[in-house]
Every structure is written in structure tokens, then in C-alpha cells.
Amino acid sequence: MAEILIKHLVKSFGKVEAVKDVSLRITDGEFLVLLGPSGCGKSTILRVVAGLEDADSGEIVVGGRLVNFIDPVKRNVAMVFQNYALYPHMTVRKNIAFPLEMAKKPKHEIEAAVRRSAAILGLEEMLERLPEQLSGGQRQRVALARAIVREPQAFLMDEPLSNLDAQLRIQTRLELIQLHARLGITTMYVTHDQVEAMTMGHRIAVMKDGVLQQIGTPQDVYRRPANIFVATFLGAPPMNLVDGTLESVGGGGWRFRGQNVDVQLSPEVLSPPELRHEVEATGNVKLGLRPEHIRIAAPGEDGGLPGRVLFLEPVGSDLYLTVEAGGGTVQVRTDPDSPLQQGENVSLLFDPWRVHVFGADGHNLRRDAPSVGAQPALAEAAS
Amino acid sequence: MAAPGAIAEVTEAHADYARAARRNRLLGFGKGVAAYVVLTVFAAIALIPFVYLLSPSFRKSYELLTFPPQWIPHSLYTGNFHHVLHGTSYPRWALNTLIFAGSVTAVTLVIDTLAGYAFARLRFPGRSLIFALVIATLMIPTAAVVAPLYIMISRLPGWTHSGVNTYPGLILPMVCSPLGVFMMRQFISTLPEALVEAARLDGAGEWQIFRKIVLPLMKPAIVVLGIFTFMFQWVNFLWPLVITTTDNMKTLTVGIASLQGQFVTDWGVISAASVMTIFPMIVVFLIFQRWFVQASMAGALKQ
Secondary structure, three states: OOOEEEEEEEEEEEEEEEEEEEEEOOOOOEEEEEEOOOOOOOOHHHHHHHHHOOOOEEEEEEEEEOOOOOHHHHHHHEEOOOOOOOOOOOOOOHHHHHHHHHHHOEEEEEHHHHHHHHHHHHOOOOOOHHHHHHHHHHHHHHHHHHHHHHOOOEEEOOOOOOOOHHHHHHHHHHHHHHHHHHHHOOOEEEEEHHHHHHHOEEEEEEOOOOEEEEEEEEHHHHHHHHHHHHHOOOOOOOOEEEEEEEOOHHHHOEEEEEEEEEEEOOOOOOHHHHHHHHHHHEEEEEEOOOHHHHOOOOOOOOEEEEEEEEEEOOOOOOOEEEEOHHHHHHEEEEEEOOOOOOOOOOEEOOOHHOOOHHHOOEEOOOOOOOHHHHHHHHHHHOO | OOOOOHHHHHHHHHHHHHHHHHHHHHHHHHHHHHHHHHHHHHHHHHHHHHHHHHHOOOHHHHOOOOOOOOOOOOOOOHHHHHHHHHHHHHHHHHHHHHHHHHHHHHHHHHHHHHHHHHHHHHHOOOOOHHHHHHHHHHHOOHHHHHHHHHHHHHOOOOOOOOOOOOHHHHHHHHHHOHHHHHHHHHHHHOOOHHHHHHHHOOOOOOHHHHHHHHHHHHHHHHHHHHHHHHHHOOOOOHHHHOOOOHHHHHHHHHHHOOOOOOOOHHHHHHHHHHHHHHHHHHHHHHHHHHHHHHHHHHHHHHH
């Protein structure tokens, strides 16, 4: 087990800069999820840590040792690939034993280690089978067994669940969480699936276009997104955004005005003095509201944002409404038993404490929202 | 009760349906017959030369020159085969051909697989240029290089004697085919990159990755290239003709050609020798036929 430290990592492929000055610290035993859309550079970071790609600049430190110029195998990290990368011509036993055979371990030691790994992942019955005779979930377990057999300092997992069907993915996700709890090996896990990120990670590092957007616990990242990208990438349906302007009112408070929207925001939500310059300089802002923080006003309740129901999407546990309001469409998560009909006029209510306000550069202006540069974990790793 | 008009309509519809079904069946049958006719024609075109070769090998020489030509021999005369085996150096030529084609195939497989792996998986400066050069050599006809090759082989420095009439002289210039390099490179390119990376992380060196991961997965491609090379060299004529001058170094093709006399040619004997030469190739092809299918499917079956 070991801590992984990434300092000012830069990596380009030709003219494309895949990773732009990323610094990260993954503490010993931590499960860190790198989350972002395709092509955001998350897999590249993983591959650089594994040693499959060389960093253009920056340092990779695993277990206190600078590994930039060390062979992949000597970095003592194990990688699990999206397509399992099992050797098709070898039995499960041979697949699991392969890293130990390469390390020229004695036969009896290999045999014992293979049996131990197979037992952890419940593969004892299929040791003599070939990968093609296994289901997707079983193949993924073999890949994991091959990764744990040489007792690595860290696991690097590159979207290991994305080739599995929905049900198996949930099951394997749980197995991975259990496996991590049991072995406690430092893990970097790459995914574009926010549910995986939220359920598995101790912390989530959100990336976009090679730049680290935010790092924090799942709750942090969800509740206090650093910018519009993080706010809209996490959450399904995504956060609603309403265009408008911000002006200061007496007593240090703020007032957001959009089309049909007029909200008073307390100084505890938005930070007053430094914000004034920013708002004056940039002008327009966006109001962000999560679908679950909006509710449909009861008959007789007033003061809400008027709108008209465009679509209803029942998903069983919830009902998603698309409402035409505030000069655009707003998504609302509501009770699945709601009697609302398409085309019905409704009034939307929300708690001004729950809103986010994003400046013209996309940053969250809420007082409790982090700004990337000021995050202690990053500053520490970069130093 | 339904109106009489309605009943008539229904009956009419039934009749229509029945007619359409009959037409459809006939059409299907007709298509089947047409397919067989076309296939039979092509099969005949492919087979007739073999039959034409097989027939005179079982006939006496004087029977060959009758008019109209006979396709089916009156009696199965095996004297031609007997003569080939005992009256010529056929066994020696066969041995030479086996050594020649076998060695060329073995060395070609080693070189082409390694080169293909390097071009597909290793990164080195000038990779694309070198690969383009290798492919460009495909455009040079063999006939154009025969003379320079002969001069090279006959004057190879360091050789105690000329390479003419020696196995190395026969084998070496035919070794390694650019087409084979290309084929191996394409095949290796279809193997998932993650396999190689996984092996690298598991501690395998470049050679171990090649030997333990890539090579076993290339079996279908290797078998196909092996058969192609072997068959091609088995009937290779031009180079063995140039580089061998003594009877005991000739290969089958050159040997058979030498049976043709300046004034008298025993076509029965030549036919028999040809049949004996072709037959093993047909057997080899039939045995390994499924590998050809596998190799052509290999791209589709990758995980």
C-alpha cells in the first residue's frame, strides 16, 4: 500500500494537450475516482501512473519513490483494463499466475498465491477454463484476481465496469467496494459514470479537457460544485440553469433577476465584498438549481415561478417533469404519484438557500463553494 | 349470412394468395437450380485442367496422340509412374524440393513474424518509411532480380565455393516475403493493444510479450502464411532453374521440365510426374483448409 502523488503532470499527444498541469494526492488506502467525459484526460493520467505513457513534465511518486523513469512492472502497480485484457489462449489459472511467472517466483509459491487470489474473487471452480468460456462478470473477476495476485501497492482501474450489462455492473460495483474494504489497497479508478463515482469513491476528482475541475468527497462535489461544469456533469437530470443578472440590495444581500424569476439571496449564500467587483465586471450570471430542490406549488400557494408542463418522464421511483419556465426549460424531480398532466400550468417553488450562482467565467459564487486553486489537497500535492 | 359478393371476394383473395405462393416456390426452386448451374460451370473450369493432366498419366505414350482425344483411359496404365520413380531422379528432386520449400517456409515465418511485430507494435524512428520500402519491393518483378541475385549468390564473399548448386544458394534469396511481413503486421495490429500493455505491466519483457502472448495468438496467421509460402516455393520454377545446374540439385519443377526432350517428349511421364507433384499440395490444402477460414475471420473475432 502506498500514497500516490501526481505533481504538475502535463501530457500531450502531438498537438493535443491531454493533461494540463494536474496535481493530485491519493492517500494510502484511499479510493479515488477520476470522473469526466470521454477525452478529458482521465485515462491518460492513469496510464502515465502505470508507466504505459511517459509524462511530458511533472512528477509521479508512488510510495514515496519517484517513478517517472522506472519500468512499469517495477512501479508495483496493477492495472485493470476496460476490456479485461485477459490472455485468450491461457486458462484462468495461467492468466492469474502470469505476473508471478514473469517474476520467476517458485512454483509452490505461485500455486498458493493463485489459489488465494482465486478464493478472494470466487474463481476456484473455473481455474481450468479459458476466458472465452466465462461471462463478462467472471472475466472481470479474473482480471481483478490477476491484479491482486502480486500484491501491488496500488490498483489502477480504467473503466472496468463499462463492458458489463446494467445489472451485472451494479453487482460488480458492490464486489469492488467490498474488495477494496477488505484489501485496503490505494486505488485510482477512472470512469465517466457518475453513479459509479458517487457510490465507490472516497473522493472524486472531476476533469474536463485535461484540467482538474474539482476534487472532494462525493457529497462535497455534488453539493458544492466549483463551477458550472461540475454542477451539470454530476446529477441526473442535470442541474437547471437560468440566465439573469445579479445586483446588490441593502443589508449585504443580493437579488437575482431573470425572466419571470426574482430571488432574494442572503449574504450567507453569496459572499458580499469581493463578489461585488466580479459581478460588476462580468455582469450576467447563471442561477443553478437541482431538480430535486424544486417543488410544484400546491393550489393556493403563490410566489412561485409560473410554467407549463412539457413532458413527463416516470422512472418508477421518481417522476421527472420538463417545465417551460423562466425563458427556458426547467427539469423537476417530483413524486411519481403526482397527478400532473402534460400541458398543465404549474408554479415552481424553491428554497433560496439551495441555489447556486455561477459567474460569467462559470465559477460558483456561493460562499461555501471551493475554488480549484484554493483546495488544500491540491495545494499540498503541488508543493 | 354473408353476401354472395363478399364470399366471391374472399375466394378470389385465396386464389390470389395460392398463385403468389406457387410463383414464389417456383421462383425459389428456379434460383436454386440457376445457382447450381453457375457453380457447376465454374467448378468444371477449375477441374478440367486437372482431369486433363490426370488422364494422360494413366495412358501409354502412343495413346496420347489419337484423334479425337480420349478423356477416359482404356486401361489404367501405371508404367508412367513407375518410370518417374525409377527412371528419373524424381525421389532426389522431391527431397530437394522438400528441403527447399521447408527451409524457406521456416525462415520466412521467423523473419516475417518478427518483422510484422516490430512494424505493428514497436515505436522506432523511420518505422513508416522502412515499412513503405518493404512494401515497395512487392512491385519489383522476380524476373528483374534473378540476374543480380545469381551474380550475388555465385560470388558471395566468404563462401569457400560458389553458391550455385548448394542448398543455401537455393534457399537464402527466397527467404522472407514482403507480403508476409505485411500480412503479419496487419494481423498483429488487430490484436488488442491492451493485451500487450497488460503483459508489460505484468512484468513481461518485449521478447516474452512476443513469445508468450502475441505468438500463440497468431497461430492462424502463421499457418496460413506457412501454407502459402510452402505451396508457392513447392512450385517455384524460375530461381531453382537459374541456380541449379546439376541433376541432383534440381527441384521438382525444374526436374520435370528437364524431362522434356529436344526431339522426343514422353508426355505420359511428364503428366505422371506432375500429378505426383501436385497431389501432396492438394492434401496439405485440404487438411489446413479450416485455418484459412479462421485466419480470414480473425479480425472479426477479436475480443
